Amino acid sequence: MNLMISSALKEITSTIIINGFKEVCKNIFNKNIETVIINEADFHSIIEDQILYEEFPDIEIRPLISFLKSYDVELIVRQIYIPDAHKSHEAIKDDFCLLFSQHFDLKFKDCEPFALKIYFILVEGCKLTLNKAILEGNISAHDAKTQFSLSLIEDKIDTIAEDVTSIKKKVDIHFGKVINKFVS
Known part of the structure; x- marks a missing residue:
């Protein structure tokens, strides 16, 4: 027994x-940290703190929050925090602004400054949510935050490399190929 x-x-x-x-x-x-971010982010309070509705009176807060919690924006968040292939943050911002203009049926050039503000609200909401998840012990949140920082560094390195190439071309044009013997 x-x-x-x-x-x-x-x-x-x-x-x-x-x-x-x-x-x-x-x-x-x-594994789906982007879903956690989108579902738990408090975009409402950030929007109220940072947006003047006089800037773009055609858009109300509820549709805006609904847009920020949409599957399409979740895909943008995935690109920001869990990149499979390196895509610059400038390209991701452009994608977000285009998505914003299409979602609200607005001309891209007319809404781009406002869409960029919304993009930065998205990133701010994600950062706050990631910090909270990290404090709760979510390792994927820490990985996502680290990946975001690394991708920002990669963007800066790419920009520096482009600047160096551009300067080198200007020097070559201006002084001829003689200087390459000393630089290369």
């Missing part, structure tokens, strides 16, 4: 431990 109770307790205990471990891993190693 004691053997049966002991065996049953071992099985129940191991099941509880395994299921508990799976739940902890699911929370810590959340």
